[in-house]
Amino acid sequence: MTDFLSALASFFSYPFVQKALLVGSLISLSAALLGTTLVLKRYSMIGDGLSHVGFGALAIATSFHIADVAVGFALPVVVIAAFFLLRLSENSKIHGDAAIALISTTSLAIGYMVMHKNGTNVDVGNYMFGNVFTITDSDAVFSVVLAIAVMLLFLLFYHKIFSVTFDESFSKAIGVSPALYNGMIAVLTAVVVVLGMRMMGTLLISALIIFPSLTSMRFCKSFFSVVTVSAGISLLAFLLGILLAHFLDFPAGSTIVVINALFYLAGMIFSKIRSRL
Amino acid sequence: MALITCEALSLGYEGGTVVSDLSFTVEKGDYLCIIGENGSGKSTLIRALLGLKEVSRGKIRYGDGFSRQGIGYLPQQTLVQRDFPATVTEIVCTGFLNRKRFSFFYSEKEKKEAADIMDKLSVSSYKEKSYKALSGGQQQRVLLARALCAAKDLLLLDEPTVGLDPLMSATLYRVIQQLNREGLTIIMVTHDMEAALRYASHILHLHKDTSFFGTKEEYDHCQVCAQFLDEGETPHD
Ligand SMILES: Nc1ncnc2c1ncn2[C@@H]1O[C@H](COP(=O)(O)OP(=O)(O)OP(=O)(O)O)[C@@H](O)[C@H]1O
Ligand SMILES: [Mg+2]
Numbered sequence: 001m002t003d004f005l006s007a008l009a010s011f012f013s014y015p016f017v018q019k020a021l022l023v024g025s026l027i028s029l030s031a032a033l034l035g036t037t038l039v040l041k042r043y044s045m046i047g048d049g050l051s052h053v054g055f056g057a058l059a060i061a062t063s064f065h066i067a068d069v070a071v072g073f074a075l076p077v078v079v080i081a082a083f084f085l086l087r088l089s090e091n092s093k094i095h096g097d098a099a100i101a102l103i104s105t106t107s108l109a110i111g112y113m114v115m116h117k118n119g120t121n122v123d124v125g126n127y128m129f130g131n132v133f134t135i136t137d138s139d140a141v142f143s144v145v146l147a148i149a150v151m152l153l154f155l156l157f158y159h160k161i162f163s164v165t166f167d168e169s170f171s172k173a174i175g176v177s178p179a180l181y182n183g184m185i186a187v188l189t190a191v192v193v194v195l196g197m198r199m200m201g202t203l204l205i206s207a208l209i210i211f212p213s214l215t216s217m218r219f220c221k222s223f224f225s226v227v228t229v230s231a232g233i234s235l236l237a238f239l240l241g242i243l244l245a246h247f248l249d250f251p252a253g254s255t256i257v258v259i260n261a262l263f264y265l266a267g268m269i270f271s272k273i274r275s276r277l
Numbered sequence: 278m279a280l281i282t283c284e285a286l287s288l289g290y291e292g293g294t295v296v297s298d299l300s301f302t303v304e305k306g307d308y309l310c311i312i313g314e315n316g317s318g319k320s321t322l323i324r325a326l327l328g329l330k331e332v333s334r335g336k337i338r339y340g341d342g343f344s345r346q347g348i349g350y351l352p353q354q355t356l357v358q359r360d361f362p363a364t365v366t367e368i369v370c371t372g373f374l375n376r377k378r379f380s381f382f383y384s385e386k387e388k389k390e391a392a393d394i395m396d397k398l399s400v401s402s403y404k405e406k407s408y409k410a411l412s413g414g415q416q417q418r419v420l421l422a423r424a425l426c427a428a429k430d431l432l433l434l435d436e437p438t439v440g441l442d443p444l445m446s447a448t449l450y451r452v453i454q455q456l457n458r459e460g461l462t463i464i465m466v467t468h469d470m471e472a473a474l475r476y477a478s479h480i481l482h483l484h485k486d487t488s489f490f491g492t493k494e495e496y497d498h499c500q501v502c503a504q505f506l507d508e509g510e511t512p513h514d
Contacts, residue, residue: 156379158381159370159371159377159381159383162363162367162371163374166363166371167352167355167357167371169324169350170350170420170423171371171374172328173327173329173348174345174374174375174427175345175346175348175375176374176375221364221406222362222363222367222407223363223364223367224367226362
């Protein structure tokens with residue numbers, strides 16, 4: 001037991017671990033806050049599509065040796081893609097989900113093509129699955145600032161975001177513009193996706209956004225409780241995930257997703273049992 | 278200038294025109310009832326007045342007293358996802374958002390006002406319940422309470438009494454009449470002719486080409502309406 005505690009203490013004393021904990025916690029929290037709205041608006045696929053666009057953008061940035069500013073390059077690209085995907089999914093004349101699938105697979109294909117052509121030293125696995133322990137200092141600062149900005153904006157406009165999520169026509173009638181707040185959600189999601197990509201990877205980031213909300217929706221009845229509980233779940237899953245990953249030598253991103261999946265399962269069983277009582 | 282002036286207004290969908298060449302005015306403090314058969318364009322008109330539906334021809338002009346910050350609205354139908362997590366209080370309070378900028382907390386005054394309105398509409402007993410777990414009529418009351426929270430100058434109601442029990446309908450008419458006397462402008466779509474003729478100051482009767490607009494007294498003497506009332510009675514033969 002003392003062995004374990006001292007191992008834990010030494011784990012937390014590494015600067016790279018502290019950095020990972022800080023960045024990861026903030027990203028997990030901001031992802032979970034946005035998740036509720038995205039799930040309720042049926043926008044979950046947008047998060048997934050954006051992560052693929054992000055992969056393409058990161059791959060291109062790295063291949064052209066602008067890796068230092070890769071995130072700075074990917075961010076505007078993904079924000080623009082977010083607006084585009086939002087328009088597609090709002091326009092009922094096009095099959096929004098099919099269009100998102102087209103855009104995300106195309107970005108993935110272009111990204112991999114560019115990577116393949118420009119040398120073999122780029123680690124594709126790192127982009128696909130991320131690594132929270134190898135975040136650079138400048139990326140860490142960037143991530144902390146943006147994640148805090150995302151959370152602040154969300155809290156500041158919390159009720160308006162709720163209103164627009166619940167009932168767009170009423171909101172528009174009283175002057176709370178759905179276009180504005182949907183756009184804001186799309187931009188914030190784009191930011192979280194880009195930040196989360198370094199940590200979770202392209203393939204796993206959307207799990208970080210939607211899992212905690214889906215779990216808390218199984219047993220919370222108010223919007224406020226869903227948002228706060230999912231933030232808590234997300235943080236807990238991140239901390240547990242990173243510890244397990246370290247001590248059992250699992251990849252961190254995948255471990256976090258698996259723990260989120262287990263939480264979801266537990267939530268499902270809990271709500272089933274409660275409804276029987 | 279009047280609160281709302283419609284000039285030669287036409288509204289339609291891709292399938293064709295629904296309302297054509299309609300003109301009427303709403304003054305501050307009016308109680309306008311919009312009536313007409315199903316599909317005559319009442320909801321479409323309300324949505325156009327709110328800017329939720331574009332105008333195909335003609336014009337809607339808004340007077341000085343008109344502001345988004347004082348509008349309350351009850352839609353005819355609100356499609357809410359089956360599993361949406363939201364309590365009654367959370368929904369009712371969104372009515373205040375037309376007057377708030379940053380909004381993490383509602384003021385004590387707003388909480389008090391919401392509580393009063395929920396009392397009036399007998400919503401208080403389930404105010405912490407989940408919206409999705411309520412009956413249809415209870416949900417209608419919640420959306421009415423939200424509309425009342427939002428309405429400071431103008432209240433638009435699209436068939437507010439649908440799904441309400443007779444007692445609640447009567448209460449609702451009384452509450453709205455009271456608010457109207459205090460200066461709130463009311464625009465209400467209804468199929469309840471008796472209530473329309475009892476409470477309204479003005480009537481707008483939508484009918485393909487021969488729509489009628491005027492005061493309630495003028496309406497009593499017009500042709501279309503007599504016809505409409507007769508039609509309504511024929512099935513009793
Ligand atoms: N979204 C839409 N797309 C196409 N046509 C529509 C749409 N909404 C309504 N319409 C058509 O417009 C006409 C007017 O509809 P509206 O809902 O305004 O009628 P209403 O007077 O409110 O009827 P009700 O008494 O049934 O509520 C109808 O013929 C309807 O078919
Ligand atoms: Mg209607």
